[in-house]
Amino acid sequence: MKISGLLLILLSICQLSPGQTHGEKPSFNLGLPTDNAAIFSRDPSKFYMYTYRSFEGVSSHPWTAGRYGFVRNQRRTSHGIIFTRFHEGIDIRPAHRDKNNQPLDDIRSLADGVVAYANKVSGRSNYGNYIVVRHDWGDGPFFSLYAHLRSISVKKGDPVKGGSLLGKLGYTGAGINRERAHVHVEFAMMLSERFETWYKKYFTSPNHHNIHSGLNLSGMDIAGLFHSHKANPSLTLPEFIRMAGAYYKVAIPSRNLQPLPITKRYPWLERGRDPGEFPAAWEITLSSSGLPTEIRPYAKKITRPTVTWVKDSPVSHSYNTLSRLSGIGSKATLTNSGQLYIQLITDTF
Ligand SMILES: [Zn+2]
Structure with a gap:
């Protein structure tokens, strides 16, 4: 008895990754990237940088x-702006x-992580010079x-702490x-580890940013995350992501009856599958911006990606989904770009 008990303990210790204590995930911590903390103040205009706007003959900033969100390119419709x-x-x-009005701010990592990518050729991206830091709190890479x-x-591979200096604020990019x-x-999830293959298939311009292109990183409501995390420090990222409202669902045939690769990275995305169940199709829930929030088995047999539900909208779904859906009201279909997007998320290209 004594020996088998010891063996069990040893076995369970061996399964832990370095830095993890038994039964616990690394705690999810988040800090602001600059000295500007006005996001928590009563005057958010001190936090956010304006853009220039010209709409119906009126200029504003x-x-x-x-x-974060649908905040740009106003359009007047019969249902308002x-x-x-x-x-x-x-x-x-x-x-x-x-x-001379030159910005002087240090840019610091939001949290512990590893530098995954640094683009130092500003002309190669609308982002200008940019850095991507990978974080892992036990729920997949963010x-x-x-x-x-x-x-x-910093350079690729450098480990960083929350608050570590990454660079200086500037104005490179478009x-x-x-x-x-x-x-x-x-603050984003990664859509596909095979992004470069997908990109080569559909785009002719070179991809200089490997899998760390903005196209492969689906950003969540980062300001909402700062506020939610401050209000509830024990909030987890899966909990936060599920709070993003569903806008549409797409069913896709299951390839070889296997789980989708994205659920290997983010196991918490997959819900509602019985052990040993291999469904013929999956149904992915997406926010309006295309953030995947849930993947469930889908009972009906289908032959190609199909919109199974969309949030009712009086204006074209195209406006609310970055043109990935067309249609209006409770009807929607995937556009070409919507189909390519679903292919990227599901690794079916
Ligand atoms: Zn921006």
Whole structure:
């Protein structure tokens, strides 16, 4: 008895990854990337950098366009003004400038992690100079991305702590100048480890950023995450992601009756499958921006990706889904770009 008990303990210890204590995941911690902490203040305009807007002959520079979400490209419809362009991160104003208005802010890692990618050739991306840091709290890899940097002081493979210096705030990349200098920050899931194959199949321009292209990183509501995490420090990322509202569901045939590769990275995405059940199809739930929030077995047999549900909308679904769906009301179909997107998420290309 004594020996088998000891063996059991030894076996369970051997299954732990380094740094983990028995039965616990590393705790999920999050800090702000610059000295600008006005996200928690009563005046968010001190936190977010504005953009320039010209709409129906009126010019403005709304700070609200620096938030995460559908905050850009206004369009008047018979159901009022809507925003059709999605901003996948937040634009944080500099907290420090010199007398020539040059931003001086340090950019720091949001949390412990490893530098996964650093783009130091600013002309190769709309993000300009940017860094991607990979974090893992036991629920799969998550990625923070810091864009438009003036300089980068880390390299791929460097381990970083929450608060470690990554670089300096700047204004590299498309559509940005000294006045509008900011750091664009995203917090994302990775869609496919075979992104480069998918990209080569459908795009002719070179991909300089391997699997760390913005196209392969699906950003979540990072400002909502800061607020939710502050209100409830024990909140987990799967819990937070499931809070993102469902906008549509797509069923796809199950290849070789196997779980989808994305659920190997994010096992918590898959729900409702009995042990030993190998369904003929899967149903993926997505937010309006395309963040996958849940994957379940789908009972009906299908031959190709099919929209099985969409949130009722009085305006075209195209506006609400980055043009991945067409249709209106309770009817929707995948557009070409929607089909390519589903292929990327499901590794079926
Ligand atoms: Zn931005």
